[in-house]
Amino acid sequence: MWPADDPAWGPRSLTVETDPGLGGRWTSLRSAAGDRGPEREWLWSNPDPEVAAARVAAGPGAAFVDVGGVEECFPTVRGEPDHGAAWSRPWTAAEGGHRVRAGALGLARRMRADASLTVDYAVTGPPGTPFVHAVHALLDLSPAARLHVPEARTAHVLDHPVDGAVAVLPWPAGPGGTPLDLLGPDDGTAVAAVLPGCSSAAVVDGPDALVLRWRVTAGDPAATCSLLLWRNLGGWPEARPYRSIGVEPMVGTTATLDGSGPGLPATTGPDGRLRWQLTITAWRRT
Numbered sequence: 001m002w003p004a005d006d007p008a009w010g011p012r013s014l015t016v017e018t019d020p021g022l023g024g025r026w027t028s029l030r031s032a033a034g035d036r037g038p039e040r041e042w043l044w045s046n047p048d049p050e051v052a053a054a055r056v057a058a059g060p061g062a063a064f065v066d067v068g069g070v071e072e073c074f075p076t077v078r079g080e081p082d083h084g085a086a087w088s089r090p091w092t093a094a095e096g097g098h099r100v101r102a103g104a105l106g107l108a109r110r111m112r113a114d115a116s117l118t119v120d121y122a123v124t125g126p127p128g129t130p131f132v133h134a135v136h137a138l139l140d141l142s143p144a145a146r147l148h149v150p151e152a153r154t155a156h157v158l159d160h161p162v163d164g165a166v167a168v169l170p171w172p173a174g175p176g177g178t179p180l181d182l183l184g185p186d187d188g189t190a191v192a193a194v195l196p197g198c199s200s201a202a203v204v205d206g207p208d209a210l211v212l213r214w215r216v217t218a219g220d221p222a223a224t225c226s227l228l229l230w231r232n233l234g235g236w237p238e239a240r241p242y243r244s245i246g247v248e249p250m251v252g253t254t255a256t257l258d259g260s261g262p263g264l265p266a267t268t269g270p271d272g273r274l275r276w277q278l279t280i281t282a283w284r285r286t
Contacts, residue, residue, distance in 0.1 A: 002148065002202060003209040003283035012282040014117045020098045022056065023087040024109065026070030026137075029117070031208070031282035040208055042282070044068045044140040044244055060088050066244065068138045072100075073248075074107050074123075075131035076265075077228065077255040078158075083136065105131055105268075116281040123219070123266075123274045130257055130265040134228050134250035135278060141245050143184025145205035147172075149227055155180060155193040156262055158255060166261030171195060180231055183245050190235030192228070196253040196263055199225040203247055209283040214249040216266075219274030223266045226253045249278050 003009035017028040026043065033039040045068040046052065055067035064071075064083040074086040081088070085102035092099060097110030097120075105125035112118045123131060152171040160167040160175050172181040174191050183203075202211045216223045230246030251274070254263030268274050 002150070003204070003211060003285075004281065009209065009283040009285050011115060012284050013115050014113055014280060014282050016111060016113050016117055018098075018111070020091040020093070023089060024072050024091040024098055024100060025067075025087065029070070029137075029280070031210075031284070037207060037284055040282075042139055042210055043070065044138045046242070046244075048240075058088050060085065062088050066138075068244070070138070071136040072107065072109070073132070073134040073136045073250075074100075075102050075105050075133065076257045077132055077134050077136075077250075079256045079258055084132075087136075105129060107133070116279055119278040119280075120217075121276050121278070123268060123276075125268050125272055127268055127270050127272045129268045129272075131267070132250065132252040132255060132257065132265050133276075134248045134255070136228075136246060136248050138230075138244050138246050139203060139210070141183050141203060141205050143186070145183040145203060145245070147181045147183060147229070147247065148202040148204065149181070149195055149198050150200060151198045152195045152227070153197070155195055155229075156254075158192040158194070158261070160191075168262060174231075180229060183231065184233060184243075186234035186243055188233065188235050188241070190230075190232040190241075192230050192255070194250075194253060194255055194263060195227040195229060197224060198227040199249075201227050201247060201249070207285040209285075211281045211283065212247070212249055212278065214251075214276060214278040216251060217275045217277050219269035219271070220267050221269075223251055223274055223276075224253050224264075225276075226250050226263075228255060251276050
């Protein structure tokens with residue numbers, strides 16, 4: 001099922017809000033109200049006020065604070081620093097958008113929101129520098145939601161069967177045969193998986209759908225897109241578990257730079273650049 005190809009679905013315009021001073025975090029992604037139904041907020045926010053306060057206080061090198069919204073995980077997702085360096089640093093205005101430095105690498109972002117949302121990213125640094133960049137989008141989805149990834153063939157399930165291991169499983173099967181494309185109801189599990197070679201995904205939740213497409217536009221011609229899925233159905237953290245669903249477009253086919261497990265990071269091209277683009281559209285069933 002792909003909403004853009006089905007006349008039963010109609011497009012809805014999107015608006016986005018970000019906080020450059022707080023790691024460039026996306027704080028809201030809303031599809032507009034209209035004759036097809038009410039406005040919808042797509043981003044999940046952690047309701048715990050202590051977590052919100054910890055996110056505001058987090059500085060460079062801090063452990064990741066799972067407050068929700070969309071965080072820019074760059075130049076890595078796992079490893080050090082936790083979820084990368086970009087999320088914990090203030091971004092500065094530049095060239096019609098914002099940018100941030102992470103060691104030898106720079107990340108710039110420009111956003112255009114009208115009928116859809118288009119986000120252009122530019123990574124700069126020494127030629128051939130490895131990195132991972134994931135748009136860590138935590139979505140507010142019901143237990144009836146389903147994830148469609150038409151290009152997916154395999155899932156690299158992280159920390160399975162033990163921490164640090166990676167299991168390659170046929171999509172959408174997860175540990176124990178759990179169908180990873182079904183996003184509820186809560187069952188006390190938490191699974192992270194990289195779906196390599198994917199550049200589009202759709203989340204369908206009742207009468208609403210969100211479609212994401214991404215592609216490398218310039219730089220290393222060998223750079224590969226992937227989808228990172230975080231399917232937390234009340235299985236994490238151990239002490240105070242909650243529900244959060246991450247549908248995360250990324251460049252690279254691994255979540256870490258240390259070479260563990262299958263997959264490779266992206267690299268800057270011969271000119272020291274890599275550009276990629278993410279487009280998001282919202283839909284509602286008639």
